[in-house]
Amino acid sequence: MDPAVSSTDAFGSLSLEHSSTVDRVADELRRAVFEGELESGTPLREVALAESLGVSRPTLREALALLVAEGLATREPNRGVSVARPDPESVRDVSTARTVLETAGMRNWPHASEGAREAVRRALGDYERAVAQGASYQELNQRHLVIHLSLVGLTGSPRLVSMAESIVAELRLALAQIDRVRRNARDQAGSHHHLLDLLEAGDIDAAVAELGEHLHGAEDAIIERLDLG
Amino acid sequence: MDPAVSSTDAFGSLSLEHSSTVDRVADELRRAVFEGELESGTPLREVALAESLGVSRPTLREALALLVAEGLATREPNRGVSVARPDPESVRDVSTARTVLETAGMRNWPHASEGAREAVRRALGDYERAVAQGASYQELNQRHLVIHLSLVGLTGSPRLVSMAESIVAELRLALAQIDRVRRNARDQAGSHHHLLDLLEAGDIDAAVAELGEHLHGAEDAIIERLDLG
């Protein structure tokens, strides 16, 4: 993730990856959740996890607190924390929140910075390239979500983007639980490309409408799979 | 160990204060920050604070992590946690994020639940009543922010509301640092009442426009005071 080695100047490659132990533990837990290694609802026992990760219990507890704050896990008093269990209601909520944030970004398309617009184009390009190369559906999922994040980036607000990231994380959790959701990637690529075309053409209302349909469809698909899980 | 349980009446304090120690510590810290007791930038030394609050260091650390996650404090590696220092850029960002969330709520006015609409009316009523009674400007601030939160509530999305709460918290921090910002309360009451009237009349575009102006004005006022602070 940090290939920043190709710098020519004297001190170019000073990445100084000073991530604290807590951060590393939290990263590892997120990865495990997204990868589906931890089923939703499984309790995260502190002693066992701490031992397994080679850290002390207080350190692990701080990492767990982070996960809880992000909505990836839930804590019940005196019963510890366990991997969040996405229910239809929360999926619906995530979807409406997503819609609000991404719509706001799209409506700001004309006034957005050129960099933000370029980020959208790039995200879409990366996605289409991945589709063409038949990448793993995990990578496709990832790149697909990056597109949507870039839409929020059109607002130019770091805080809104970080909120969107948190929401997308919850979505990733839900997707990981379903795992077999392998929707038609080509279809998605076409729909997203159409979205960008509408934006570039200045027909924002149409783009917003299409986004709404897209998100609503995704919401229904997830909930459906969730119910029969 | 907890002598604060001196309830006199039989079951008078049914507060079900099931908040963990960490939560209580975090609450106390937030209060201190909002009250302006802790100037922005002051380092929160762990041992001293833990001793002063009568809790252990790990417990305090968890509370500090919460504050940092909420944006009320910042952590620099190996240098500890200190009260966040709101700079113009972040105030601007908070303001645009606020605008997005509240605008989304207002646009949803016609489709919002009756309860959500009623919450807006109630928040405004409480505010006007407080103004009429000449309440402390802290209470006015508080009630004023509740109005804006209720606007976000029109989206019907708990996640968006909790995001707005986090953002409002940052705003409260900035306000606490300025402290002398005592803008004309009556003027605000009038402007907000006008907003609600527009919504009830169905003229949402006008309401959104007015909100935009209102928030932009607030943003400028805060930044100006911040600069000369």
Add this chain to the structure above:
DNA sequence: CGACGATGATTGTCAGACAATCTGACAACG
């Protein structure tokens, strides 16, 4: 057959300790 109490497991919290790092100052050196 169901209510009840003992037992073990797990969390919430604490105390104490250690190495790593930062800060600041002071001495050594060119």
Add this chain to the structure above:
DNA sequence: CGTTGTCAGATTGTCTGACAATCATCGTCG
């Protein structure tokens, strides 16, 4: 005189170990 090296104090990051409170389980007893 400015730069560099070194050191003591302070503070954080992390660990170990421990304890009480609470929860879950299950066998026992009425």
